Amino acid sequence: MKSLSTRRRHPLAAFVVLALALAFAGTLFAAFLSPNSASADSGTSNAQAIANGKALYETSCSSCHGQNAEGSSYGPSLVGSGAAAVDFQVSTGRMPAQQPGAQIQKKAVLYTQEQIDEMAAYIDSLGGGPAVPDSSKYQVDDNLVQLGGVLFRTTCSQCHNFAGEGGALTDGKYAPSLTQTNPKAIYEAMLTGPQNMPNFPDTVISPMEKQAIISYIVTMRDEPNYGGAGLGRLGPTSEGLFIWTFGLIALLLFAVWIAAHTTKASAERVAKAKAATGAKGGKE
Amino acid sequence: MSTSTSNEEIVPTTLGGKASDYLDQRLGIAGAAKKNLRKIFPDHWSFMLGEVCLYSFIILLLSGIFLTLFFTPSMGEVTYNGSYTPLDGIKMSEAYASTLNISFDVRGGLLMRQIHHWAALVFVMGIMVHMLRIFFTGAFRKPRELNWLIGFTLFVLALLEGFAGYSLPDDLLSGTGLRIMQGIILSIPIVGTYLSYFFFGGLFPGHVLIPRLFTVHILLVPGIILALITAHLILVFYQKHTQWAGPGRTNENVVGLPLMPVYMAKAGGFFFVVFGFIALLGGLVSINPIWDYGPYVPTQITAGSQPDFYIGFFEGALRMMPNWEINAWGHTLSLNILIPAVVVPGILFTGLAIYPFFEAWVTGDKREHHILDRPRNMPTRTAIGVAGIVFYGIGWINGGNDLVATHFNLSVETITWVDRVLIFVGPVFGFWLTRRICFGLQRRDRDKVLHGRESGIITRSPEGQFSEIHTPLPQGDLHKLTAHDVHRPLTLTEVTDSNGVPAPKLRLAKLRARATRWYFGERVEKPTEEEYRQAISSGHH
Numbered sequence A: 001m002k003s004l005s006t007r008r009r010h011p012l013a014a015f016v017v018l019a020l021a022l023a024f025a026g027t028l029f030a031a032f033l034s035p036n037s038a039s040a041d042s043g044t045s046n047a048q049a050i051a052n053g054k055a056l057y058e059t060s061c062s063s064c065h066g067q068n069a070e071g072s073s074y075g076p077s078l079v080g081s082g083a084a085a086v087d088f089q090v091s092t093g094r095m096p097a098q099q100p101g102a103q104i105q106k107k108a109v110l111y112t113q114e115q116i117d118e119m120a121a122y123i124d125s126l127g128g129g130p131a132v133p134d135s136s137k138y139q140v141d142d143n144l145v146q147l148g149g150v151l152f153r154t155t156c157s158q159c160h161n162f163a164g165e166g167g168a169l170t171d172g173k174y175a176p177s178l179t180q181t182n183p184k185a186i187y188e189a190m191l192t193g194p195q196n197m198p199n200f201p202d203t204v205i206s207p208m209e210k211q212a213i214i215s216y217i218v219t220m221r222d223e224p225n226y227g228g229a230g231l232g233r234l235g236p237t238s239e240g241l242f243i244w245t246f247g248l249i250a251l252l253l254f255a256v257w258i259a260a261h262t263t264k265a266s267a268e269r270v271a272k273a274k275a276a277t278g279a280k281g282g283k284e
Numbered sequence B: 001m002s003t004s005t006s007n008e009e010i011v012p013t014t015l016g017g018k019a020s021d022y023l024d025q026r027l028g029i030a031g032a033a034k035k036n037l038r039k040i041f042p043d044h045w046s047f048m049l050g051e052v053c054l055y056s057f058i059i060l061l062l063s064g065i066f067l068t069l070f071f072t073p074s075m076g077e078v079t080y081n082g083s084y085t086p087l088d089g090i091k092m093s094e095a096y097a098s099t100l101n102i103s104f105d106v107r108g109g110l111l112m113r114q115i116h117h118w119a120a121l122v123f124v125m126g127i128m129v130h131m132l133r134i135f136f137t138g139a140f141r142k143p144r145e146l147n148w149l150i151g152f153t154l155f156v157l158a159l160l161e162g163f164a165g166y167s168l169p170d171d172l173l174s175g176t177g178l179r180i181m182q183g184i185i186l187s188i189p190i191v192g193t194y195l196s197y198f199f200f201g202g203l204f205p206g207h208v209l210i211p212r213l214f215t216v217h218i219l220l221v222p223g224i225i226l227a228l229i230t231a232h233l234i235l236v237f238y239q240k241h242t243q244w245a246g247p248g249r250t251n252e253n254v255v256g257l258p259l260m261p262v263y264m265a266k267a268g269g270f271f272f273v274v275f276g277f278i279a280l281l282g283g284l285v286s287i288n289p290i291w292d293y294g295p296y297v298p299t300q301i302t303a304g305s306q307p308d309f310y311i312g313f314f315e316g317a318l319r320m321m322p323n324w325e326i327n328a329w330g331h332t333l334s335l336n337i338l339i340p341a342v343v344v345p346g347i348l349f350t351g352l353a354i355y356p357f358f359e360a361w362v363t364g365d366k367r368e369h370h371i372l373d374r375p376r377n378m379p380t381r382t383a384i385g386v387a388g389i390v391f392y393g394i395g396w397i398n399g400g401n402d403l404v405a406t407h408f409n410l411s412v413e414t415i416t417w418v419d420r421v422l423i424f425v426g427p428v429f430g431f432w433l434t435r436r437i438c439f440g441l442q443r444r445d446r447d448k449v450l451h452g453r454e455s456g457i458i459t460r461s462p463e464g465q466f467s468e469i470h471t472p473l474p475q476g477d478l479h480k481l482t483a484h485d486v487h488r489p490l491t492l493t494e495v496t497d498s499n500g501v502p503a504p505k506l507r508l509a510k511l512r513a514r515a516t517r518w519y520f521g522e523r524v525e526k527p528t529e530e531e532y533r534q535a536i537s538s539g540h541h
Ligand code: HEM
Pocket: B046, B047, B048, B049, B050, B051, B053, B054, B057, B127, B130, B131, B134, B139, B140, B144, B147, B148, B149, B150, B151, B152, B153, B154, B155, B229, B232, B236, B240, B241, B242, B243
């Protein structure tokens, strides 16, 4: 009983170790402080929101994007970027950007949703651009999952992997994992094409198709691993790694164990023979 | 066992005994059985690696038969409407649809698929590890070179079998793998295009490939593998198993346990251990979740498209190769594919196949060997093996360069460049280091023989000198540490004398003399009897 339960625990334990190792790499760049600069604002009217947004913008964004969002050598112009871009960039913790590198990293979100909306309103007032989508547009619709799957495999999986686990691009850039991203941000990412991601405006992927893709992503990531421990859903590489580490060690231990044990009778016989002649030779 | 093979006068009373007696009277099997069932097998964990291959192959056959009952080897298009809803209404090949069906609608189907696939990984891994043990212990030496060749063929067939199986479900990854395979075929000069048309029955992907692969995967290759395994085991049986050096073990005998009942009981037990282990994996750990990948559509691709590990080296070599091409006379010679996918593996595998013959040529050793080498006692061979492992390993890692990049926060280009350098430098370094380690271990063995084992007891002499007491080794250990031959390089005259080489072959003879110097030029001598006596009588150390 005991040995069965310990053995059963082994594959899972190895899986947990594997998952932890993978998660560790992920958390490395997620570890950041979140300063509490939020001050409750009660700007209700649109004009008030734009004014508040402008103020926020000037303190934390203008150093890179320019006093009037015209751009500088540190950041592109935001005129025409639209509210969706601001909402995506700030609510996923990409903006305000910090360390330069191959790709701007996600950090803890610094602003309340209200403040984000105000900055978005300000940028929107400068030159329009894609608006923050209405929540009905990114509702998960079970009937669209199948279509979403086809679209996802045609347009997204080459960068984001079949299960949305992410993948490497050139020069240290990478497509991030989509397993935590909220549906709104997925919609906005398609709409605005952040950094190295191409953008997919409504003329390329219609709003209904976007909703289908979101339905697929959300359904798939909530789906259980039907086959047991999923090994990070990375495909054959993690399976190979698993068998060459856990599998090989386990089989070798079994082999050593069986080779070292023998039946009582023959062990006695071998011992007796050894005592008599120094060794037992079965001449063949 | 209910019959007794030791006394002819016993009248069988049990059912089994009567049955055996019945058969014996008609077929006369008792005599043969008596001889063979008492066949002696030596006992060592590393001798069980071959069994891992055997057992996982049996599991592959059993689970594979189950799968063929439900799999449809056809590329005909159907619309899926089984119970996996995320793919409901999607057009796909019958092969893919039937694999989904096995996974979600056939009772126990997913378990069987996973057992089959895990068993395949264990099979190929087992073969690789078994082969390494044969290599490093010198079990391939005369008279077992032919069995090495049979084993090598099994290895190649196992890769082929695995690739064919991986391609059958027609999911996105298997289709991607086939597409790469087609690229490799196309890169073969002159005949490539024709070969591709021949295999795929026209343009890629065509309609005949999966039915063809199915025949290859369930009939052709397994049939040959089964026949070769039989031949392989008959040879092991007939030539007898090798053994480690030890007191009473000579090149002429085998010391161990009789096949019946002890070895059989162990082997049978080990079968169930392997079976149980693979069944546990199949039940608990997901493998090849084809429903996540989606059906193969030539316009689709996913990040992290990787083959099963045993094809990983080829994938890595392809990813490593710079993009070189030669364009001449309206033809393209795709060195970028030809070299990593055809030339390099060709050299690697040929080297593997002929190694026993190469070594025999270098050493000029024509004796039979039934006592295994400890890897340290053949430093150059061991180092060649390690260099090979490093070479293969770097290719392997590069096959997953994208995953290494994302998980260690590196760039794919950096990894690829590092691997491009390492694939040349790594094996050389591995070779050098391994030889150093082997010599070090040999020297330690020599020390142990002459001065005994460190006892951990420190004494202080009246003069204040500290020394550790060494306990002499027991006779058995002394034997093990000194049983091996110390080879010496052949001089040019020896080479020519032994073959009676005429002048034109002098170049070859020189090469051979040089090769033996490379193998045996540096060596650690065994203690001579005199040295041993002196060390014993001198008392303290
Ligand atoms: C289908 C794959 C294979 C199976 C089922 C298999 C099975 C076995 C078994 C059960 C033994 C006896 C036990 C042992 O020494 O481990 C053995 C011995 C041997 N195998 Fe294999 N083997 C396979 C592949 C290979 C390969 C790839 C090679 C090398 C290229 C190889 C070379 C040998 C040799 C030379 C022996 C004799 C070893 C000795 O007497 O010490 N085999 N094999």
